[in-house]
Each structure stands twice: as structure tokens, then as C-alpha cells.
Amino acid sequence: MYHDATLAAHSAADPRPSSAVxxxxxxxxxxxLTLWLVACLAIGMDGPYAALVGLLASGLPMVGWSLLVDKVHRSPTTGIDWSVKRTFAETRDISLTKLAGLYVTWGGIAIIYGVGRFYWEGNFAFAMWCFSWAVPIVALVAVPYVLWLDRHLVEPHDGAWHLGAWLTGQRGVDRQAIHGHLRSWAVKAFFLAFMLAVVPGNFGGFIRTDLSGLRDPVALAQWLIALMFVIDVGFATVGYILTxxxxxxxxxxANxxxxxxxxxxxxxxPFILMEAGGPLDYHPGTQEWTDWFAGHPMLMSAWGAVLVVLTAIYAWATVAFGLRFxxxxxxxxxxxxxxxFSRHPAYLSKNLFWWLSTLPILTTGSVIDAVRATALMGVVSGIYYWRARTEERHLGLDPVYREYSxxxxxxxAVPRFFRWMVAR
Structure with a gap:
């Protein structure tokens, strides 16, 4: 989702850098995922367990393809050299130090979850339930996993090791490595909880739709939009799990x-500014596209088709990450x-969707309401532009990204289109 080095030379075709996925x-x-959704629609399985199985239905085929077809485990970017086979005695102390760092990290996350009442209310309670079952298993499996993997790592002294070494008073501690380790786990802890919280609702809402009503173009568009969000959330959740x-x-x-x-x-x-009642809530005085185009079936159908395409691009951008979102x-x-086609297709399609689905320039109130809604939505889009630029700054530290950018x-195609627009 991110992309910029100066290329010494290009072929006539100017090929872009190869993708990591x-x-x-x-x-x-x-x-x-499609096979599982079809089965759930046929049987009517719409509960949270079915939603979790949906994660397996998409994740396991991706793991299989990655290992059996792409053979990603042989890539030098893994930091693994399978020809290196250190003895258990050679890596035992490294592994134990690393496990100490991991357990302390997980303990800190558990404390944050426990103190934050927010995490035990509403949809987030489901995420906490998932963690309460999964963490003991992960903590046990981590021991043989780390002991096995450290025997083959080119550099086993990663951020977890540096944290463990700092905690146990060892020498050679790199504080920057510790900071990087903590940032990475902060990302995973914050966003995985959010993703698991929304998985059941998205999945259940899609499955429970009355299919007999899909002859209505508007209902069909809304059902397809719901499907795109099921795909997006499912792939994103798998990505956060399988690091x-x-x-x-x-x-x-981590940035x-x-x-x-x-x-x-x-x-x-809990920091969102765009939610109902938030400082950037642009909804008061507005209505959805279905209200504005009521009584104009052709226009409504066309508008719904555009919104479906935009959400499809948004979901496609997540699917393109494979296991890496x-x-x-x-x-x-x-x-x-x-x-x-674009450095940030997800942000671009998401913001276009919001503008076209809400049409903030139209209002059910006063002109002031329309101006306010339009201005606030402009600020929201500005925040996503800011996100894009900060991501480019981070990824720009990688020469592969600079080459791509x-x-x-x-x-x-998208940058060329905007240049054409400016030229006109």
C-alpha cells in the first residue's frame, strides 16, 4: 500500500518493480472464502464462530499457496537460511532471552487490555474472548517455535531478544531495536483487536440478508457493498494474525x-473523530444516496453500481496484500x-465512496448545514491524504519503494490522470 530511489536506467517499457506478493x-x-460464504448462505450459518471459520477459509489457502507455490520460506527477505543448522545448545540462551522479551511484551499488552474498560464493551468484548482462548495456546507454541526458528535465522538477535537482554541485564542491547519491537506489537495489538471486533457483525449482516429482495437494484448494491467489506475485514484480520x-x-x-x-x-x-457525535461527524443535515435519488430508478441503479465498484477496488487493495495487510x-x-494504478487505491476509493454515498453538498437542513458537512468531509479526506504522505515517508526509507514510487x-494511471486534469 506504500511506495519511492532514483533509478539509474529504465528499459523502453519502463517496467515497475516486481511485487513482494x-x-x-x-x-x-x-x-x-467464497466457498465458505456460499456454504453459509445455503445453510444460514451467520454466527461469530462461522465468521472465525471464514478467516481460516481464506487464510489456510493463502498459507498453502505461499509455501507450496511461491515458496516464500526460501526468500532471502525472511532472514532465514535453512542451510544453517545451529545446535540447540548454540541458540538456547538466545531463544530463552527472546522468549522473555516476548512474554513481557504480551504481558504489557494484557495489562493495557485489562485496564481499558473500552475493550470489554460492545463488539470489542468478542475480541477479548478470542484472545483469552488464543493467548495461552500461542504462549505454549511460542517455545518450540522460537527454539526451532533461531537455529536457522541469519540474525537471531531481533527486537524481542534485545528487550529480553535489557530485562536480564545482558550486554549488547540496542535500544532502537527495542523501540522497533514495541512499535510493531503496538500496531498488532491495537488493530487486531479492532478487526476481530468487527468480523462477526460484518459477516452476520451479509449472511442474514434476505436474498429474495435482491431483485431491487438498491438492495443488490447494498448487499454487494456488504460483501466487499466482509472480504476486506477478513483478509485484513488474517494479515494481522499471520506475521x-x-x-x-x-x-x-513499524512506522x-x-x-x-x-x-x-x-x-x-476509541480515538476516531468521524464517528456519530465526533468533532468530524459530517452526517448531521445529510442523507444517504438512496434518499436523494428516490423516485429516479435509473440514476439510483447507476449510482449504486459506481459505489459497488469503489468498494470492490477497496477490497481488492486489501486482497492484494495476501498475508501482509x-x-x-x-x-x-x-x-x-x-x-x-495508484499508490493508495484503498484511500482513494474509500474517500470517493464517502463523498458519493453522502453527497454532503445536498442537505435536509440549511445552507449552513451543507457547507459544514462538505467542509468536515473535506477535513476527513485531508486526514487520509496526511496518512498517505506519512506512510510514503516511512516506506520511502526502502529503496524498493522509492523505485516503485x-x-x-x-x-x-491515476497520477497521469491528475496531471492531465491539472494541465487542462
């Missing part, structure tokens, strides 16, 4: 810039799918 990963995940080196989906770095965290957290609870992190540079500036 293949098309096949997303296709495999979509196939698995593993053998899958080459580990976090290379180190405070501005990036500020811009991102504004868009998610995550906010505020670098987990490999994407150049395929919608990222072949430079290619996108010259050859990307």
Missing part, C-alpha cells in the same frame, strides 16, 4: 513517525493489483 495468494484466499518469518509476512519495520500514528489513530476507535508497517512493497509518478 504474487497474484496467486489473493486468488487462493478468495477461492477459500511470521517463514511466511515472509513478518513486520520489517517510527509520530505524525503517522496520529493520523492513523484518528480513524479508529497491516497499518503503520512495512511488510514488503506491493506493485501489483490496484497498486499498479518513481515509476508510479511517471507511468501510473
Amino acid at each position: 504474487s497474484h496467486g495468494v489473493g486468488i487462493a484466499g478468495m477461492a477459500g 511470521l518469518r517463514p511466511l515472509d509476512s513478518h513486520i520489517r519495520s 517510527p513517525f509520530a505524525a503517522a500514528w496520529t493520523a492513523a489513530l484518528m480513524c479508529y476507535p 497491516s497499518n503503520l508497517t512495512h511488510r514488503g512493497i506491493l506493485t501489483h493489483g490496484p497498486y499498479a 518513481e515509476w508510479m509518478t511517471r507511468r501510473g
Whole structure:
């Protein structure tokens, strides 16, 4: 989702850099999720357990494709050299130190969850229930996993090790590595809780739709939009869960810039500014597109089709990540799918959807209400522009991203379109 180095030379075709993820990963995940959704629609399974199985239905095919077809475990970017086989005695102390760092990190996250009453109310209570079952299992599996993996890592002294070494008074501690480790886990803890909180509602709402009413173009459009959000949330949740080196989906770095965290957290609870009653709530005095176009069936159908396409692009942008979706992190540079046309297709399509679905310039109140709603939505779009720029600043530390960004500036369809608009 992110992309900018100066290229020494380009071929006549000016090819963009290769993507860190293949098309096949997303296709495999979509196939698995589609089969599960069809089964749930046929049987009427719409509960939270069915939603969790949906994560497995998309995640397992992606893991299989990544290992068996793409063979990502052999990629040098994993930091693993399978030809290196240190003995258990050689890596035992490293692994134990790393496990100490991990357990302290998880304990700190548990304290934050426990103190934050917000996490035990509403939809977030489901996420806490999931964690209460999963964490003991993860804590046990982490021991053999770390002991096994450290025998093959090129550099086993990662951020978790540096934290454990600092806690146990060892030498050679790199505080920057500790900061990077804590930032990465902060991202995962914050966003995974949010994703798990919304998975059941999205899934159940889609499955429970009365299919007999889909002959109505508006109902069909709304059902398809709901489907796109089921896909988006499902793939995103899988991405936050499977941050593993053998899958080459580990976090290379978490965004180190405070501005990036500020811009991102504004868009998610409990810090969200755009929710009902929030300072950037643009909804008062507005109505949805279905109200504005009531009585104009052709226009309503066309408008609904556009909104479906925009949400499809949004979901496509998430699917393109495969196992690597995550906010505020670098987990490999994407150049395929919608990222072949725009640096930030998800933000672009999401904001266009909001503008077209709400039409804030129209109002049920006064002209002041229309001006206020339009201005506030403009601020919301500005925040997403800010998010995009802070992400580019972070990813721009990687020369692969700089190469991609430079290619996108010259050859990307969306940047070229905006240049054409400015020229006109």
C-alpha cells in the first residue's frame, strides 16, 4: 500500500518493480472464502464462530499457496537460511532471552487490555474472548517455535531478544531495536483487536440478508457493498494474525513517525473523530444516496453500481496484500493489483465512496448545514491524504519503494490522470 530511489536506467517499457506478493495468494484466499460464504448462505450459518471459520477459509489457502507455490520460506527477505543448522545448545540462551522479551511484551499488552474498560464493551468484548482462548495456546507454541526458528535465522538477535537482554541485564542491547519491537506489537495489538471486533457483525449482516429482495437494484448494491467489506475485514484480520518469518509476512519495520500514528489513530476507535457525535461527524443535515435519488430508478441503479465498484477496488487493495495487510508497517512493497494504478487505491476509493454515498453538498437542513458537512468531509479526506504522505515517508526509507514510487509518478494511471486534469 506504500511506495519511492532514483533509478539509474529504465528499459523502453519502463517496467515497475516486481511485487513482494504474487497474484496467486489473493486468488487462493478468495477461492477459500467464497466457498465458505456460499456454504453459509445455503445453510444460514451467520454466527461469530462461522465468521472465525471464514478467516481460516481464506487464510489456510493463502498459507498453502505461499509455501507450496511461491515458496516464500526460501526468500532471502525472511532472514532465514535453512542451510544453517545451529545446535540447540548454540541458540538456547538466545531463544530463552527472546522468549522473555516476548512474554513481557504480551504481558504489557494484557495489562493495557485489562485496564481499558473500552475493550470489554460492545463488539470489542468478542475480541477479548478470542484472545483469552488464543493467548495461552500461542504462549505454549511460542517455545518450540522460537527454539526451532533461531537455529536457522541469519540474525537471531531481533527486537524481542534485545528487550529480553535489557530485562536480564545482558550486554549488547540496542535500544532502537527495542523501540522497533514495541512499535510493531503496538500496531498488532491495537488493530487486531479492532478487526476481530468487527468480523462477526460484518459477516452476520451479509449472511442474514434476505436474498429474495435482491431483485431491487438498491438492495443488490447494498448487499454487494456488504460483501466487499466482509472480504476486506477478513483478509485484513488474517494479515494481522499471520506475521511470521517463514511466511515472509513478518513486520520489517513499524512506522517510527509520530505524525503517522496520529493520523492513523484518528480513524479508529476509541480515538476516531468521524464517528456519530465526533468533532468530524459530517452526517448531521445529510442523507444517504438512496434518499436523494428516490423516485429516479435509473440514476439510483447507476449510482449504486459506481459505489459497488469503489468498494470492490477497496477490497481488492486489501486482497492484494495476501498475508501482509497491516497499518503503520512495512511488510514488503506491493506493485501489483490496484497498486499498479495508484499508490493508495484503498484511500482513494474509500474517500470517493464517502463523498458519493453522502453527497454532503445536498442537505435536509440549511445552507449552513451543507457547507459544514462538505467542509468536515473535506477535513476527513485531508486526514487520509496526511496518512498517505506519512506512510510514503516511512516506506520511502526502502529503496524498493522509492523505485516503485518513481515509476508510479511517471507511468501510473491515476497520477497521469491528475496531471492531465491539472494541465487542462
